[in-house]
Structure formats: C-alpha cells, structure tokens
Amino acid sequence: STPDARAVIDLDLPGPQISRHLYGHFAEHLGRCIYGGFWVGEDSDIPNEGGIRLDVVEALRGLSIPNLRWPGGCFADEYHWRDGIGPREQRPRMVNSHWGDVVEDNSFGTHEFMALCELLGAEPYVNGNVGSGTVREMSEWVEYLTRADDSPMAALRRANGRDEPWRVPFWGVGNEAWGCGGNMRAEAYADLARQYATFCRNHGGNELYRIAAGANVDDYEWTETLMKALGCIDCKGKPVFQAVSLHYYTVNGSWKDKGDATRFDVDDWYVTMLRARRVEELLRRHSTVMDRYDPYRKIGLVLDEWGTWWNVEEGTNPGFLYQQNSLRDALVASVHFDAFHRSAERLVMANIAQTVNVLQAMILTDPDPDSGALVLTPTYHVFEMNTGHHDARRLDVHLQDDSDPREVEGQPLELLSASASTKDGTALVSLSNLDADRPRSVLLDLRGMEVTGHRARVLTAPAIQAHNTPADPTAVAPAEHDGVQPHPRGLLVELPPHSYTTVSLDLA
C-alpha cells in the first residue's frame, strides 16, 4: 500500500554539526531539584558520594549530559556564592523567596556543584547574579573557580580544600532580567550585561562563553536590543558576550491555569503539540534578528530554559513546581529536538527545565527522605534515544506528507515530525507521530549511501496520558520496534499512534 508520507534523506550530504550542548540540562535551587533530588547529604542512608545521590547520577550518565546550568533561574539573581563555600555548618542561611519562601541552608554550593558535574561528566554552566549582586561579586566568583595562582580568590578556594582550578566554560550574566532578574528594561540590562561581562575574566586557559540574559518567548525587541549592544556590526572585534539566551515554556492552558500533567484529553494533546512546535518559529525569528547584527553567526543563541509547565501535582507545594510527566511530555521533547537540529546553524545550546523533580524532569524521586525510590520519566527516554545525535552532523529530511494538517487553535498542526544526523559511519533518524489516534507509515527514501543494517526503537503506550510511577515504572519505556520493512527505495517504517521512533542505520 502507499505510505502516508515520504522522508527523503541524502545520506552523503551532511550539514552543520548538532552540538551535544543542545541536550543540556538545568538544576535550580527550587523545590526538590537540588535538595532531595541531587543532594541528600553525607549522612543519608541513600547511597551517595559526598552527599550527592548516586542512583540519580547513575541514571543520568545514561544521557551523557553535556552541560548543567546552575544555580538558577530566578534563584541565580538572589544567590550569593560566598554563602555556599566553607564548612557547611558555618554557612549562612537565606530565604529562597522565589520558590516556596523556604529557608535555604546553602549546604549545596560551589564545591558541591562542581563535584556533581564531575560525577555526571557534564560541563558546568554557572549563572551569575546581576539582579541583586555586584560586578565585584561576579568577577570574584569567576576568579575563585578558574584561577590557578595565589590570587586572593584562588587562595580562598584552596583553603576550602580545592587546589586545582576548575574549568568553567559557560557563564550566564543574570537571568530573565526582564522579570525575576530585576524587572529591567532591555536597554538598561544590555548596558549591565556589557559591564558585568567585561569583568568576567578569562583566567589562565579558561575561556568563558558569556551568555547574556535573553528574551522571553517572542520578545524580538529584547533580542534586537542585546544584539545592538554587542557594539559591532560584522563582529570582527571580540564581542563582550558570546551568546544571548531565550526562554520558552509549553503550557496547555493560560499562564494562570497551565493544565494538568496527566488529566487531559485529545484536544489538550493537540493544543500542547501545536504550542511545542512553535519553538521552531521562535528560534527562526530570533535568529533572523540576530542575522542582521551578526551575519557570520559568531554569537550563539542559547535556549537555556524550555519544556512543559503544568499545574503542580495536587497536595504539593505550589512553589516547588513538581509535576508528573507523561507520554505527551515525551513527544513535546522529541519535536523540540527536531526543531533544535534544524536550527543548528545558530542554536548552540539548550537546557531543559529541569533535570530532577521540577517541571519537565528526567527523574522523579520519592519525597520521603528515607526512600531511595525513583522513576525515569518518558522525557528521560527521549533524551536517551537521541544520544546518537550528540555532535553528529545534521542530515536534512525532506518530508512529504500528503495528509492535511489538523487545525488547532486556528492554526495548522503538522502531525509528523522528523530529523536525522550522521556520525561514525551511522545515521540516526527520529520520527514523531503526533496523531493521537492514527498510525502512520513513512517511507524513508534513503539516497547517496548504502545502508547495510538497521535497528528501530519505539516509545509509546496504549494511552496518551500514560506515565511512569513506582508501581509501574515502565508504563512508558522504549522497546525494539519490528515495524520496519526493506523497500526498494529504503525502509518502510510503521509509526504507531502517539509515538516516538528512532531508526539507526549502518552505512557503507
């Protein structure tokens, strides 16, 4: 029978590199992300190394996390790093006013974060405080982390038990300056970004990639103002900051009532998919603004907060942003990644919010501090299935789908999404079927190289609301997919309704 759609892929025409940093993560001092999620303390019965829980680390190693952003988020702009160094029992306490108004005891600070990055094999992305900090405070944090000699901050680090400087490649200059980071006007923040970034020095061989706090959703004026503030048209001179960020969350309802994580219907499913797919338009239009000021793409776009944001689970602290994670979240992630791959010329990094127990998490841990139970979410599995795209080169997918798009909120929603990449004599094809009810067959029309073998995996479940719980931890888990048949032009792939499929190809 005729396939529903055709995906033409020239296997011998690799495009730009898909940076592994598009698969970055974000861990904030928010709810149970750090405390209870990553950090249990050295006295916990939960197996840990220096207080960092090892079951979470081990699970995340399966994702090859390339970078981890910390300590916020909104928290970054009220965090004072000196409160989080030295003997833990002497560290001052503070109020985490953004997230639950709880007292933060600073037991997880700079050294603990760097130890976590080392355990994960992730590169640190430290977000400095512009909103309530000082230039000196930020400058000294960089020195503390990265300087080798006997400078005052390097000596302080040594006194706290760490001789060698760390390597810190990524540095955030404030966060959401238009909102929780200080309610600033774009012009005012752009000047501060230039000032703060100037004093974030490169010490020794540590070259900082400074990321200015960028726009919310479709605030193209914010991006334009930041790009103007770079102070160069062709960027032959070195800009003060190397990237601008962007934040975009997928909600199902309004910002006040974002919808429930697991109690939703088919209409909600499609609204969510439409809004998730909007990320591509946002990336394209912010990039277009950037192109005007930086035609050679020396400045990166960093989507350092993305993901679903639902109403919190009943009975949980509204300030802790704890939500379940269903098959719908998995498909939100898979279509984001397709958009990221297509935006790889300008998009250099992306960070899902957030890794453990907050918003669109990879891992949900039991709130009982004595319980070591955890579940991997459907979103975790999409990250795992996509590790083959890390640092691979994009293969353009020419998708021809003759079925009509579905009309959702007055806009067309394409129900198939695909992307592909190649590295090391292999190719990886990602296929999302967003149709809640109908299977789809896709002909992979593979050209330019011989395919000597293939393996397919699928992530789906009987219900679109399916999610993993301690009682049923594999309700949504990847399985080998036998719905792939050889075809004279390539491979014919059957996609179940509401599913995510990857096809790995061996190339000769």
Ligand code: AHR
């Ligand atoms: O990720 C949760 C919060 O969302 C972050 O702290 C903030 O930057 C954004 O508004």
